[in-house]
Amino acid sequence: MNDNLKIALIQSDLYWKDKAANLAMFEEKIWSIKEQVDLIVLPEMFATGFSMDAQELAEPMNLHATKWLKQMAAQTKAVVTGSVIIKEEGHYYNRLLWVTPEGEVEHYDKRHLFGMAGEDEHFSRGEENIIVELKGWKLLPQICYDLRFPIWSRNWLKDGEPAYDVIFFIASWPAPRVNAWDVLLQARAMENVSYSFGVNRIGTDGNQVPYVGHTGAYTFKGETICFLEDREEISTITLEKEPLLAFRKKFPALEDADGFEITV
Numbered sequence: 001m002n003d004n005l006k007i008a009l010i011q012s013d014l015y016w017k018d019k020a021a022n023l024a025m026f027e028e029k030i031w032s033i034k035e036q037v038d039l040i041v042l043p044e045m046f047a048t049g050f051s052m053d054a055q056e057l058a059e060p061m062n063l064h065a066t067k068w069l070k071q072m073a074a075q076t077k078a079v080v081t082g083s084v085i086i087k088e089e090g091h092y093y094n095r096l097l098w099v100t101p102e103g104e105v106e107h108y109d110k111r112h113l114f115g116m117a118g119e120d121e122h123f124s125r126g127e128e129n130i131i132v133e134l135k136g137w138k139l140l141p142q143i144c145y146d147l148r149f150p151i152w153s154r155n156w157l158k159d160g161e162p163a164y165d166v167i168f169f170i171a172s173w174p175a176p177r178v179n180a181w182d183v184l185l186q187a188r189a190m191e192n193v194s195y196s197f198g199v200n201r202i203g204t205d206g207n208q209v210p211y212v213g214h215t216g217a218y219t220f221k222g223e224t225i226c227f228l229e230d231r232e233e234i235s236t237i238t239l240e241k242e243p244l245l246a247f248r249k250k251f252p253a254l255e256d257a258d259g260f261e262i263t264v
Contacts, residue, residue, distance in 0.1 A: 013203030042082030050172035155192035
């Protein structure tokens with residue numbers, strides 16, 4: 001049995017607040033992937049762009065974006081993930097949806113809302129992390145600004161084993177601060193003794209905020225697996241389980257980590 005994990009990272013520009021155009025565009029990009037993959041990753045707010053117009057753009061669960069993700073997952077036989085604006089019980093969330101080929105949906109709500117853009121004034125923050133599983137791998141999904149807060153995403157031992165093997169971020173990370181994105185994404189891999197990857201968008205949004213991509217993936221030792229420049233591109237990467245397990249056995253740093261408790 002092949003326990004490697006094959007992942008397609010889609011770095012793209014977005015149509016501003018145009019769901020139909022974005023879904024059509026990503027459908028075309030997804031169908032351009034010629035090899036079978038296990039996971040397809042889209043950027044933050046892939047259907048609309050990073051907008052604070054939550055009331056205008058939000059949709060309930062199991063409507064357009066969710067149904068589209070289910071369709072893509074079923075047709076490609078891969079998990080498809082990305083975040084959309086969701087309205088639930090009177091609250092708005094920047095919600096990552098993890099959708100399996102069987103139609104199962106798990107979600108993670110962005111914890112750290114970007115106050116500089118007023119995200120905390122329009123959205124409710126998430127209260128808990130989730131661990132999703134795929135082919136025997138455990139993955140921790142995160143969204144954009146979460147990258148700056150390492151305690152929230154810190155790997156921990158659960159029944160003597162690391163809680164996750166991969167940490168990943170979907171983002172709309174602006175060009176002026178992209179150096180932080182590059183450095184912190186690599187750091188998350190090394191400090192958590194896990195693979196890490198992040199998918200960022202390119203282009204300029206309706207608020208004239210520029211993005212330059214830098215979608216990247218790193219090994220548990222911080223080695224670069226892939227790094228995308230400022231262009232539309234799909235990168236397919238393969239994560240190998242055996243080197244990760246061997247390194248953790250040789251260098252069990254997580255056993256020496258400090259214990260802590262997060263107050264939500």
